[in-house]
Amino acid sequence: MATQEYKLKDIASFADLQPMEKLECEVEGIPDGRVLVLKFDGQVHAMSPRCTHYGAPMKLGVVAPDGRITCPWHGACFNIGSGDVEDAPAPNALNKFDVFEKDGAVYIRGTETDIKAGQRNPVVQCSVSKPEERVVIVGGGSGTLGVIQALRELKYPGQITIISREPYLIIDRTKLSKALITDASKIQWRPREWYTTAAIETISDEVTGVDFQAKSVSTKSGKSFPYTRLVLATGGVPRTLPLPGFKTGELENIFTLRGIADVQAILAAAGPEKPKKIVVIGSSFIGMEVGNALSKDHSVTIVGMEAAPMERVMGVEVGRIFQRNLEKNGVSFQLNAGVSKATAAEANPKSVGAVHLQDGTVLPADLVILGVGVRPATDFLRQNAAVTLEKDGSLRTDTHFSVPGLDDTVFAVGDIATYPYRGPGADLSAGGSPVRIEHWNVAQNSGRGVARAIVHARHAPLASLPPKAFIPIFWSAVGAQLRYCGNPVNGYDDVLLHGEPENAKFVAYYCRGDTVVAVATMGMDPVMTKSAELMRRGNMPGKKQIVDGVDVLQVGVPQSVRV
Incomplete structure (x- = not known):
């Protein structure tokens, strides 16, 4: 489609805009066509008006002095000058348009397709010109998405291989507990064609070991994959309870929630019949989200050890706000409560029938969901003498998420990385405070940082690259x-x-x-x-x-x- 000039409504002159002001304007001649116009550093810019993540209105976004505009909902950030992605979780860049004044009006130059699309894939088509270089990424979550997207955005010329034990391509895992999605294709970030076009190899297998000296990973199927750079992004493993009735294989209908198969199993157990009695153990965000989602059709009780949900992280007052919100939706709470055991149903001794609390309270349960946190998925490294795991099973990294002692060839991101946090409250005199953060955005932003480090290290020492700051x-x-x-x-x-x-x-x-x-x-x-x-x-x-x-x-x- 040919580029054309389109007049903008809602603005007659650049003089109508004050510095850093944002205005969403209708595009004449294009039904539902809109662009965001803003003035930054003396220049007027026109770009797509909606965040490419969940469609937040960028007119409510935040303009920063260093030329960034950030989504008001989830922190996705874009470069004002180019529209390119700066920070997660945006999958695509914003479209940019030439904007100019003519005949007492303001116009943009672009195609109707680009104006309506509102975004562009920053990874159009890639070819491997340096096949001797290969980045292998272990894991298929948010951190991996950050790595592969940024590597190709930065024109990395080598091979990229993803090895993930999950049977589907990278999904929006944040929707599992919020919306209980059972079809991976509905929350897949990229179709398979995208990976092919971006020259990214995807392998469904489980990594069982790493030879850091030979620079090779081995898998459950007996294959091995050499690498020049390795990114470990294996995520977390849901914790269970070491209590009677909860141990693996003891009772059916006790679930954790991490992947599509878990959602399918939970909804199958809940079934279409009469409302079920569901007990969620753990007043974590995962526990509250899944409890809230199930409360539409079932009787849900959330059991928490604190006086208010998420008290340790959010405080009592804020935790009580969450509690009231969910109670309005029919969720019941048992707080300041400890669990002692689970027992079988009278009608089916193989399946759970009740959860017993330490104070003697018995909660009837047709199914139980555990939301008691995750641990780093690093079991395959526990016997590896080349790395030392932290007490919680994570890997300590530097500010570039590089694992020390491995010549800047191995990186760790997401749930398995303990990295030096340098935000407010951190100990900057020590180079930052070590922290492990289980956030979708942290995993993806750290993955983007790793890609930047890998591309930089092809030509210069990694120590010469200033780390890119982001706030969780x-x-x-x-x-x-x-x-x-x-x-x-x-x-x-x-x-x-x-x-x-x-x-x-x-x-x-x-x-x-x-x-x-x-x-x-x-x-x-x-x-x-x-x-x-x-x-x-x-x-x-x-x-x-x-x-x-x-x-x-x-x-x-x-x-x-x-x-």
Whole structure:
């Protein structure tokens, strides 16, 4: 389709825009055609108006002084000048359009297809020009997606091989507990054709060992794969309970949730018949999400050890907001509760029939779901003398997610990586505070960082590459959409709760001394996104400023465009 000029409604002149102002404009002549127009650093830009992740309106996004615009929902970030992806979880770039003034109006130049599409695949077609170079990635989750996408965006010329024990291509795992999706194709990030076009080999197999000296991985099927760079992104293994009735093989209808097969098994056990009694053990985000999803058709009880859901991470007041949200949807809670055992159903001694709490309470259960956390999936490395696992089973890495002692040839990302966090509250005098974070965005952003490191290390020492900073972000569906950024790596000692918490509309500032180390929001977007950007640049207001009434959304915004 030929490039054409299209007049924009809602704006008559560049002079109508103030610095860093954003305006979503209708495109004349294209039904439902819209673009985002913004002024940055003296120039006017026109780009697609919706985030390529979940379609958030970028007019509510955050513009940063270093030329980034960040989605108001989940932290996806784009380069204003090019539209390229800067940070996860955006799979595609934004389309950019020439924008100019003519005859007393503002126009863009582009194709109707590009305007309607609203995004572009940054990996169009790749060929392997350096077959002697090969990146092998073990695992098929978010970290892997970050690695492969960024490698090809950066024109890595070597081979790329993914080895994953999961039988499907990379999926949006965040939707499993929120929406209980049973069809992998519906939440697959990329179709198989994309991998073929991007010259990425995908292998369904399980890695059983690594020879770090010979630079080769071995698999359960008996195959071996040489590498020049290795990325370990194996994710987590759901924890179980070492209690009577919960041990493997003792009772049926006790489930964990990690993959598509787990969702299929849970929904099969719940069945289409009368509402089932479901007990979810663990008031974690996974536990609350799956409990909330099942509560539409079944009787759900969530058992938690704390006084409020997620009390240790979120605090009692915020945890109680989650609890009230889910109770409105019919979920019951047993809190300050410990589990002692599970017993069989009278009608079927092979299947679970009840969960017994330590105080003597008996909860009838047709099925049980365990949401008690995950451990790093590193069992295949436990007997390997070339690496030393941390106490929790993770691998310690440097700021580039490179595993020390292996000549910058091996990287670890996601649930299995303990890396030096350098955000607010971290010990910067020690180069950062070691932390392991089980967030989708952290895995993907660390994967993107690894790709950048691999491409750089082809021509220069990795030590010469400044690490790219990112702030951890996660989101959850706990009766309403929760957004969270930062990490209280060394704890917090106070929570400032603003807004209308009684109506599940709030912003919570988690403070250690005067430093705001994390921010959570519900119904107050894009405060979280703005806070994450301020944290990344070291400009986040302190506790005293928050108490004195500073508006985080207006920090750094020119007076002329403040709301």
